[in-house]
Amino acid sequence: MTRALITGSTGRLGGVFLSQWENDARFAVDTLTRADADFRDPDQLEKALKKRDYDVLINPAAMSGLEECLDHPDEAQAINVLAPQVMAEVCREKGARFVHFSTDYVFAGHTPGKKSETNTPAPVNIYGKTKLAGEQAVMTANADAIIARVSWLFGPCPPGRSCHFDQVLTRAMSGEPQEYIHDKFSMPSFTPDVVQWTTGLLENESASGIYHLCNSGDPESWHSSAEKVCEIALELGIIDTLTSLAALPISDAHFFREPRPIHTAMQTNRLENEGIAQPRHWLETVAEYVKIR
Numbered sequence: 144m145t146r147a148l149i150t151g152s153t154g155r156l157g158g159v160f161l162s163q164w165e166n167d168a169r170f171a172v173d174t175l176t177r178a179d180a181d182f183r184d185p186d187q188l189e190k191a192l193k194k195r196d197y198d199v200l201i202n203p204a205a206m207s208g209l210e211e212c213l214d215h216p217d218e219a220q221a222i223n224v225l226a227p228q229v230m231a232e233v234c235r236e237k238g239a240r241f242v243h244f245s246t247d248y249v250f251a252g253h254t255p256g257k258k259s260e261t262n263t264p265a266p267v268n269i270y271g272k273t274k275l276a277g278e279q280a281v282m283t284a285n286a287d288a289i290i291a292r293v294s295w296l297f298g299p300c301p302p303g304r305s306c307h308f309d310q311v312l313t314r315a316m317s318g319e320p321q322e323y324i325h326d327k328f329s330m331p332s333f334t335p336d337v338v339q340w341t342t343g344l345l346e347n348e349s350a351s352g353i354y355h356l357c358n359s360g361d362p363e364s365w366h367s368s369a370e371k372v373c374e375i376a377l378e379l380g381i382i383d384t385l386t387s388l389a390a391l392p393i394s395d396a397h398f399f400r401e402p403r404p405i406h407t408a409m410q411t412n413r414l415e416n417e418g419i420a421q422p423r424h425w426l427e428t429v430a431e432y433v434k435i436r
């Protein structure tokens with residue numbers, strides 16, 4: 144049985160690691176929450192990590208809000224760069240495997256087309272810059288670590304967290320008008336699938352370095368993906384009618400204070416080429432999502 148320590152278990156992705164692996168006989172699960180160690184304090188984190196026993200450390204914890212990173216760059220640096228570096232070092236000393244989660248926002252996104260693990264990152268905002276620096280700090284400290292880049296997470300969420308499609312469906316059920324950005328593209332990714340692919344990576348003793356973990360399909364905007372989710376929800380009887388969704392250009396999204404990269408959809412070359420997984424189309428997961436959310 145693999146002893147797994149999970150950070151960020153109150154978050155969208157960490158919460159699904161916890162719920163899936165708690166019910167998986169291959170894992171004995173423990174969590175490291177903010178109450179156990181605040182990642183803004185690297186010494187506190189190091190002590191907490193050294194006290195625990197684990198074979199695998201999973202780190203989905205992050206400062207993931209773009210404007211939050213803009214407003215608190217020192218905290219973003221501590222949580223997104225220094226904390227994973229400490230984790231990578233402690234895992235190397237303990238001989239534990241380390242999976243650190245990163246993002247498609249490490250890419251500049253200036254040109255269309257899916258990005259592979261070999262594409263050069265060039266982040267355009269503080270969030271992306273700290274996440275890229277976190278990747279580099281982890282790989283320097285521990286060459287055996289796995290960097291798992293994910294994009295546009297959706298799935299069942301712990302209390303207090305939600306995803307884009309939760310908002311879309313809640314509004315669709317109430318018949319509220321909706322407006323979403325139509326000219327920024329990424330790949331929606333179902334969190335239970337991310338947990339499955341990570342499990343596959345851990346089953347491969349030699350997996351290390353950067354992997355892209357996302358579902359397959361054509362790049363989607365918040366608008367195009369919302370329309371497709373509403374159509375499936377209508378077929379499943381979750382909503383009664385399709386209300387029209389207005390398309391907003393990103394240039395009109397004045398509430399964004401940080402630039403967003405436009406074309407960041409990823410392809411999963413390493414997962415596929417190394418025989419770890421063939422990610423299913425994201426639309427295949429939507430029926431499951433609307434039932435369990």
Ligand SMILES: NC(=O)c1ccc[n+]([C@@H]2O[C@H](COP(=O)([O-])OP(=O)(O)OC[C@H]3O[C@@H](n4cnc5c(N)ncnc54)[C@H](OP(=O)(O)O)[C@@H]3O)[C@@H](O)[C@H]2O)c1
Nearest residue numbers: 151153154155156177181182204205244246293294295296
């Ligand atoms: N969400 C997306 O669509 C998306 C897209 C691309 C990449 N990613 C990446 O995927 C990973 C998971 O994202 P997510 O959406 O699951 O994140 P999330 O829902 O924002 O959860 C973040 C987690 O980090 C914890 N955390 C934050 N600051 C902390 C601190 N100072 N000390 C200890 N714990 C702290 C939070 O704990 P509290 O509950 O105590 O705040 C929470 O459990 C991240 O690496 C993110 O960069 C996410």
